[in-house]
Every structure is written in structure tokens, then in C-alpha cells.
Amino acid sequence: MSAEELAASPKLSKEEKKARKEAKKLKKAEKAAEKAGVQEDVAAEEVKEEVDQEEDESRATSVTVTEEPPKKKKKSKDTESSETPISTATPTESETPALSKKQQKKLAKASAAAAATSSAAAIPAPTVPTTFTTEHNSFLTSNNITLTPSIFPPLLSIRDLPINSKLQPFLNKFEKPTPIQACSWPALLRKKDVVGIAETGSGKTLAFGVPGINLLSQLPPVTGSKKGRGQVPGQIQMLVLAPTRELAQQSHEHLLAFGEQVGLKSVCIFGGVGKDGQAKELSQREARVVVGTPGRTLDLADSGELDLSSVSYLVLDEADRMLDAGFENDIRRIIAHTPGHKEGRQTVMFSATWPESVRRLASTFLNDPLRITVGSDELSANKRIEQVVEVLDNPRDKDFRLTHHLRAHLKAHPNSKASPTRILVFALYKKEAQRLEYTIRRAGYAVGALHGDMTQEARFKALEAFKTGQQNVLVATDVAARGLDIPDVGLVINVTFPLTTEDFVHRCGRTGRAGKTGKAVTFFTGENHEKSLAGEFMRVLRDVGAEIPKEMDRFPTTIKKKEHGSYGAFYKDTANAPAPTKITFD
Template sequence: MADAIEESSGQNSTEKNSKKRKRDGKTETIVQDEDKSVKEKKKKKKTSSEDTAVDLSTNERPKEVRNSVLVDSPSSADISAFLKKHAITVTLPPGVSDISPVIAFGHLDVPQDLKKALDGFNEPTPIQACTWPHALQGRDVVGIAETGSGKTLAFGIPALARLVSGQSSQTSGVSILVVAPTRELAIQTHETLSDLGKPFGIASVAIFGGVPKDGQIQMLQRAGVSQNGRGKKSKGEAVTRIVVGTPGRILDLMQEGVCDLSGVDYLVLDEADRMLDKGFENDIRQIIQQTKPLQERQTMMFSATWPEAVRRLASIFQRNPVRATVGSDDLTANSRVEQSVEVLDDGRRKDTRLVSHLNALSHKKKGGDTRVLVFALYKKEASRVESMLRSLGYTVGALHGDMTQNARMDALEKFKNGTTGLLVATDVAARGLDIPDVVAVINYTFPLTIEDYIHRIGRTGRGGKTGKSITFFTGDDHERALAGEFARVLREGGFEYEGLKKFPMTIKKKEHSVYGAFYRDDIPAPKGPTKIKFS
């Protein structure tokens, strides 16, 4: 799903059909419907050779440019309305022309079997619409969007299209690597990519911590991903071309020589902001250094926010990336989630209020089609709440760090398929997990950061559906410090926050988990690694 590059018209064409403004020191291009007839006439006059022309001065990868990327390109008016509706901003590097977003699946030029994965969806999500065209052209992309915005398919479709069409420079072995911050997200992404690749005989391997290495090592060796041995493929068996994993386990197996990443030419960092803020930066750097060189690799970064730490990583490990932002670079709450807060003077009332809300949501004790996700802050607290609900007759599961990986996977699967309609979890379930039909999220205890709050409530209201979040707020020490930020999130969403006004409304200075209060986000990102020469 990509649009034809209109390099021959250069920046003059861009200026005629777009409006530019300055933001954060960069030029952002927002497509307008000006000169609509002129633009459409130019498109009709384009020849196939003009459509695929590439400005070599930008040092792009011409071998990966696709012909006839869009089928029946949308009109300028449709494009303009789509971008305005979803508040999409596309920031282009110098010398790169605008490409029409994919606002309908009919505009997508990928193999039909790959399109079948999109059956059941009405239209592309905003992040898919504006990243697919550039990704299919072989460009590096940064995608910034709220949780529940379809980012997995945003990088998954171009990844499979790259393999199926033979664009990958790697004809055997692993060429696609996806790095995710949590085991659950890695498994979910692995399953999605496995389903996408099945019609083409392309398989994926998931590697993550919390389980013994032996099974994962055997899968890598069987797939021929190991430096220590090449596995044999049985007749009819899918060929493994994809690895999805968490940073720690990838690095561990890489250092043991059982995970060869030297052929990776399509790299994805999913939830990049989370991984950097949680101290994975050094691991990520070591992993990326084992993949193909920058000039031979396409690198995709997806994030809910775009803090300076992520910008710095992108500036070093990406090449003239196109940046697509849906909404804002700052983390914002899912607009489809109705938020409410319940201020409790006595935390002991939480159990009673939780049960009351479950009754109000018409939640069935024995599970069913609807699901409710309850977030606790600590592992012991999650276990206690789970036991309390089970004693009241609820079929309830738990998901937290004190559980084995197999138990966590089992609890998550039962929640997804509706066997268990109620799940009590810590923040290990706050990010990235795509669980269907979660009607409500209840924050039994407020998280440690406002970012975690926004990610928590993003587990509902997914896939274009609406959802509801209910938050218990007692004003404990850590909660009191976040009252001002929490009130701001509610206010921006148009929701009531009167009960919070008895707490200080100050907003805490932005900090970083590594750099603390000395963290600055106004330092320009370096253009690349600095070479130091010793005489």
C-alpha cells in the first residue's frame, strides 16, 4: 500500500499542494486540497518511469521503490478531509515528496492473500494510512499514535510485502526483527505476523524471558538462525524469516551465538518510548549493531510519544525517516474512552466500589462476551483482589510478575477468548496488548506515572469501539503528586475532575527514569555518531 513517488516535480509540487509550518524546529507538511484539479491532471500525465524516479542526492534506497503503489488514488479533497479529521501531521525529510495516504483498502497494492488479513476492518487506521505508503517505498518511518491504533499491522503489512515481493536483500534466513518491551506484546506480535505469513510459507519465532532458553534455541537452530548450526526444513514446512522478541532475551541468545541477526534488513522497534525509558537503550544499541548496516536496512520505530530519548535513537539508527504523527507527539488519552474518577477518602472502600461497578457494568460472574480489566499497582495487591473476587463467585484471572510465564500466557488467553471475563493485572498488561471487547478498565490503584494511566485505559476503546475507564483515587503520597497531571488529562478529554481539586494541581517537572530531574528535552538530537580521532 504505497503511493507513487513524484520526485520529478520536486519541492515545487509539494509547495503548491501543501501548507508548511514550523514546529520543534522542523518543517511539517499538511496536505491541503488546493489546486486539486492541477494535481489530479499531473497524476494522469505521469509515466511509470516518472512515478518511480528517485533523487539519488538523498542517498535513498532506489532498489526498494515500488511501481504503481496505489490503485485508484484518492482525490485531494478526500485526502485533505481524512488528514484534518484525524489530526495527522507528516514530517518529510529534505528531497522527499508527499505521498497520498491509503484511506481505503482498495488503494492498497499488496498481494491479495496479504489483503485477506484486513478482512473485517472497515478502513485503515490513521497510523496505517499515513505510514504504509512510505514503508512500502522502502523508507525509514517513525509512527506516533495513541494506544490501540493498529500499529502492529502498520509495520506488519509492509514487512510481509517486502518478503513476498522479493524486495528484501536477504533471500534466506531471518530478515525481519521486531523488538518489543514485554513478553506478552512480543507473543501477540509474533502471532499476528505468523498469521500474515502463513499463506506464503513464512514463519516467525518468538524469543522472550521468563521461560527456559532450550526450546527457543531449538526453534532458532531449526530455522537456521543460529551461527552454530543450520537446521533442516521438512517438506511443506514454513521458512522462518521473522524473529520477534524482548531486548534482554534477544541479546542473551545473540551473545551465545544462537541468534544470528546479520541478515536483518527490516528492523522494527515497537513501543520505543517504553523500552528507552525502562533502561533498554544499551541492549537495543547492541542488537541493532548486529543487523545489516544503516544503508542496507529499513528501520521502523513506533511509539505513543516522541520524547527526546527516542529522537536521539532515531537520529542514529534511522536514515532520513518520514515521521507520521496522529494527534500529538505528546501522549494523549484515547478519545473513544469515557473517563471517570472516584475520589475515596478511605481506601478500604475500594472492594465494595469495585463490586458495585462490576454490577453496574452488568458483568457476568462466569465470563461471557464482555471483558473487564482491573489494574492494581503491586503484585500482592493483584493477588489479593483476585482472591476476593473469586470468593464472591467471579470467574477471574490474574496477570502479574510473580506468575510463571506459562501461567501468564494461560490467563491472558482465557481472558481473550472469554473463558474468563475478568482479569486483575499489574502494569505488565498496560501496554500494547490487543484484547477484544474490553468494555471497561477499572484502576483499582492509580499507577506510578500518568503515562501508565493513559496506556492502561488504552486497553479499552480499541479498534474504533468505545470504552469506559473508572479510576479510584485516594490521594496517597504518589497519587497526590500526580493529581495535577491527572486533572489535566481529564480536562483535555472534557471529563469531570471536581473531586481532584482538593489536591495540589501542580504539574510535576518532566523527568526521565535514567537522567532524573536533570533530564532535558530541549537539547537538539545529534545528526549521527561522532567519530573521535586520536593522534
């Protein structure tokens, strides 16, 4: 054999060797991908990259070999001896070599992701009954519930909930769903938008929380890389907006406890504290649920530290209260950060009343919603609350009457660690709250306060001491009048009548919650703003069958009609009109 033939023979054997190695690895990857349940093109692409890298390395080594004359002859002898086993290898031997550890890790990771996606997609849609029975109609009538339109019958048993099996034990501790829960769950589990109108203390947090957490338990978590100080883009999938910090914190605690059953984390964001700590918590906790007040939520969303582009479940809790507080523009801007209905966003709105502003907001952002009204959509007090009204000629008598009712209630309901007695005293202004706290403490009662001049930490401590029974009496301004779920408040005392009858109803709503009874005492003097509210106040008392003192007869019974701020009584209510369609001109 000539020198030229010897030099040429190693080159041919190397090409054959590389081609066969590449074919082996491709076949190997295809089989591994099929076993792992991963798409063939994804696995083959990853292995091709590995093959290309190895091929580049082998080419680099072959170049160095051909450049050295002494090693050239030695290499050719080795290749001659290796030609025979390569050509005689059986097909099974060439197809079964094991993958490298790096390739096995990649395939295992890809198969796990594919399995998670397929399992989420394989979860069947909840089966909710659509036929009304006599029992359903009787339930709606007895609880004065109106469904518009009447599509889904209520779920009368918690055990009938078609939800994730891991969530069921948490709910089994409740005997039965509340009326708003029984009527909202069927529609929300079918991913329909819902407007719920019910009194405070009716279980609205679980009404929207159960379907929301169940939905997220079926969705795969969003993965990606962080951008700046914020969380992973698209990480937040459920957003709950609440009017006050206390209500946001309360809803967060309920959702956190419920979401832990399926490994979901929640973050609460609100004003009054530094936002840097909340932004850091968003990035570190890998939360998929955010509960917040409108102001702080908008602040973090506008700064890019809160990404709402993947929100699939949006809740507006206590919508009427948020609009009364002037958050309408903030809410609209926050919703603009979320996907639209066409992108799959489900929107839920809960409110204690159904005024024009709430109807207008619902018609704009909700898609053909089911409206559930428990009781009346007008302002009404809780009939389970005993109303006591004392008309006082001298405002200075309030302190004496206050201590009298405190003494009488604590005597009738002795305080104990097992069942602490809780009394909530409402003042109109912060200075009045401070004065009442001092007066009650001097009378020998364990009392705390809750008003706007306190730091957030002090407010949390006062609220926690009242909940745990360390303090029997809590003096508060109207900041605590809505949404707070303080267990077993036996007595509410309105020392000064609030500025609106709506606030009066919500103050009294702190007692008599969750089907229990309660008592509310109101001091009425007729001074300042009280005289103009006397007619509406008596109407609220009359609607719940409460006794109206004869001393109230000296006040006018006229109910002033509510007028529009700009147009007076001469304006058209277009809240139920369809939303305008955007027209694009060529």
C-alpha cells in the same frame, strides 16, 4: 603393417575418441544451459568437472589395458573397427546426445534458483501516489494527523495497496485502514524509514507488518549450511523488538497468520523460559521473521545462536515503553548485530509518545525518517473512553466500590458465549493483585490474574481464558498495561492509581480500542504518590473533556516539570541534532 605401427594406432584413436567425447559433452552442456536460463559458465564448469572425472576413470582403465599383452591386440582390433563410425558421424548426431541423470538434476536445480532470483528482481516497485487531493487533506485534518515531511498521501482504501496478490485476501476482511496504517503504508512500501506516534490500539502491528511481510515475499530465501546449534547464517530477514513477553507473543501471532499467506514462518523469543528450546526452534522452523524481547534477543545474538547479519527490516515496537524499562543499551547492542543503512536495512519505530529519549534513538538509527503523528505527540488519553473518577477518603472503601462497579457493568452487559463481557482490574503491586483476585472470586465472579510472580505458562493460560470469555474479570499489574490487544474490554477499573500518568493512560487504553468506545473507573485517595500526580492527572482528564469531581480541588494542581536525571532542568535537548560523523585519522 609392422608391430610398432599396430601398437601406435590404438593410442592415436583413443586420443581422438576422448577429444571428441569431451567436445560433444561441452556442446551438450552449453545448449542445455541456454535452454534452462542458467549462465553458461556455471553450467559448463559443472559439466567440466563431470568430464574430468570420467576422463580420469578412462585413463585408469587404459593404463590397465596397455599393461596386459594378451588384451592389447584384441583392443587394437576393436579400435580399428570403431574408427570408421566415429569419423563418419554427422554433426547433428554428435550434438544431440542426452545428458546423464546427475547432470540433468544439477541443471534443473540451477535453473530453478536462477528463475527465483529473476522473478524477485522482476517485481516492479510499488506505485504509490505522490499527489495530495482534497480527500487526502480532509482525512488528515479530521484525524488530526501530522506528516513530517508531507511527502506521501495516505492510502484510503485497502484494495489500493500495491502488495503481493496472495496477501490481499487476508486484508480484505478489514473495511478500511486505521489512520496510522493509511499514513505509514505508502512510505514503508517505498522502503523509507518511519516513526509512527499513535495511541495504543490503533493497529500498529499491521502498520509495520504488511510492508515487512510484503518485502520478504519478494526476497529469495537465504540458503546455506548451519553453523552449530543456530539457524542458517543470514536466514533472519525481519526482526521485531517488543517491551514485554505478552506483546511479543501477540505480535508474533498476527505476523504468523499474515505470513502464512506467502509461506513465511515466524519465531517468538522471550525470557522466563529456557533459551535452548527457542534456539532449537530457530534452527528447525527455518523462520525468516523473529519477534522478541530485547533481553532474550541480545542473549541469543551474543551467543551466536541468532544470526542478524541479513536483517533488512527492523521494527522497534512500543519504543517509549522499552526505553522506560531500561532497554536502551540492549537495543543499541542488538542493532549493532544488524546491517547498517548503507547495506539496505529499513528501520521502523512506533511509539505512543515522543519523549526526548525516543527522539534521540530515532536520530541515531533511522535514516531521514518520515514522522507520522496521530493526535498529539504528548501524552493524552483516548477521547472515546468515558472517564469516571471517584475520590475516596478511606482506602478500605475500594473493595466495596469495586464489587459495585462489577455488578453494575455485568447487569448492563450480560455475559454470553457470542459476546463475552470483559472487565480488566488494575492493581499497583503483585500482593495487591493476589488479594483482589481472592476478593472478586469470593464475590462469585470468574476471575484470573496476571502478575510477575506467575510462571509463563500460568500467564498464558490466564490471558487465554480471559480472551475466550471463560473468565470475565482479569486482575493485572502494569505488566499488562501496554500493547496487549485484548478484544472488547468493556470496562477498566484502576483500584490503585499507578506511579505515573503515562501508566494511567496506557491502562485506560486497554478499552476503547480499534475505534470502539469504552469506560474507565479510577479510585483516587491522594495518599502516598497520588498527591504529587493530582495536577497532571487533572490535566489529562481536562484534555479529553472528562468531568473532574469537586473533591479533586483539595489536591494541588501544580504540574511538576520533568527534569533530567543527572543535570536537572539545566541541560540542552539535542535529540533532533544530526548524528555525529565518525572521523578517521591517517
